[in-house]
Amino acid sequence: MSNAEGVSLLKFAVAVQSVRDLKFAKEPWAPIDLQNEIETEMQSAFFGAWKEVFGEVAAPSRIIFGSEFCQHRLPTVRAVNKALDYCWKNGFEFSFATSYMHEEKFQELADILAVLDEQMKKHEKNIEIIVNDWGVYFYTKKRFPELDLVIGRLLNKSIRDPRVAHYYNESNAPEEGKEFFKKTGLFSQSFRQFLGNGRVTGFEFDQLIQGNFLSEEEAEQTIGLHFPFGCTASGSACMVGFIDMDKADKFRGDPECKQQCQRYVFELKNKRHLDMRNRVFQKGNSAFYSHDSGLVRMGLESLQAMKNGRAVYSLRIPV
């Protein structure tokens, strides 16, 4: 994608949560194995809107590997090395996505970060760590100061409640209120002060149902906008983990997680908010709203105008 002066504008990244899906990142517009109904629908909506906005489909230049939402989806060091190897051999830049971490998994993540730091130095290539936990941010900044840090969408707070978000942009709402629901707190002067001495190279956003206020002036670093699933809520209680256990042991973090979230998903259909415009899905410990063509188009158009924009497309509901 380029502007009239030929300056490259939009970068394109594909988010992949499993090694088995790496091979689909080259042509993310093509049908993939074991794609479910909503993922197929969203693929069509995303690339359809892309063509409307840009007129051509661009090849992705980066793979974002890993789960932003569940510590029990933390890959092994071996899997991370495999993903990194795949990326660099196939000409992709590499980002590693991390979730929030309780102490036990935090220590496992530390081992992965050490390996990535070593690889980065050995190959003299940049590696991005996408953080969704301020503890992970602080630890990475302190221990591995040469790794690039991107502030993930779980640390970029906003209201993403599909039951009511479409009302937040109504014409009769107070302007200050509307602006609040579209803006991020990460670009305040005080937040910049907080992030001041870290190697922060970007910020990630969900495309909000009420719209995002993404200002070119404020966005000095990469702005990554996620499609086609926005995160509404994430937590420690997994809906399918421990499915075979006694009731008393269910709905909490499982160190021996059998990854049932990769087998089963729930669609949440609301009985009260009948005017909801976006579908809601619960995968494992997280709830997501799916985009529609209009929302995708809105997001791509906002990125189109930005010097540092990056569209992030997830092949699957991203857990």
Next chain:
Amino acid sequence: MNILAPLGAKEEVEMLAESGAEEFYCGITPMEWMEKYSPGVWINRRNPYAGFPSFKDLEEAVRRAEAYDIPLFLTLNAPYYTEAQYPMLIDLIKRCQEEVGIKAFIVSDPGLMAAMKSQVPKAPIHVSSLAAPMNTGSIELYKQMQVERIVLPRSVQLNEIPALKEAAGDIELEVFILNDGCVYEESFCMTTHSAGAFCSQAQWNYVPQHADGNKSLTAAELDTLNEQVDDYREFVWFVNDCNCQIAHDGLPLGPCGLCSLAKLDSMGVDSLKIVGREGAPYRKLASVQMVKAVMEQVRGKAAEEEVEKLARKIRNQPQYCESGLMCYYR
């Protein structure tokens, strides 16, 4: 360990102090905030009407609490604040600290913490559970920011606390002990309770599907998943305070960590949070009384098993305790 009780009105101070509260917390939303942003933009995690109606009332609550030598903390734990909101927030903090007598501010946004450190450096910070401080990396971060206390999220379990305590050193740790669970991690729930809790199960039909492809679920899988949904609904019911019910003996139902009090004490936890600023005064009173009764045993150096036994007896809901789903600490 101190008992930290929620306050919704100045009139609740004496009742709760006399019953065992040793610390208070509350919220306030200035009228100018509501006029500017509408009541839909919350200055803290609870709706504006769950907080004090005026600074006059807040000052009076502080005076009354001071008579019992009890400190009052103020919540400023909205998930985020924008640049335009900072001047009003900093003015509020200065006024509350210098004139009103608030002893600490419960904050979740690192940007606001940084602003406080540079503009109101003497205002003590308690890191809210909404900041999700759940690992030693977070503890180190907030230690560097010179906070006074860290509130551990509800999802932090007993076996995790010793490492966090060791990392915290002199910084106080606060944990949840009664009421109002959260199905998701509070910090990562991007919803608004103004539409009712998103997790409240009564509003949803959960329709199971295969995650991979469009395979049909087998009859056996469907049975398992429907059974799982039933269990999930029950779990959410407990987390949502058993549908806000009061038991036959008049005690409020909901998430509870009473039987872990001896363990929490031995781990060096400093404060026990009772949730529910917006709750009825009676619910607060009964909650403080329950925690106080068990804490008396802990302070009397009763054995862990004795404390656990007493906690279950006071709770008086053996079937709910046995279910395991009402427990903060499982």
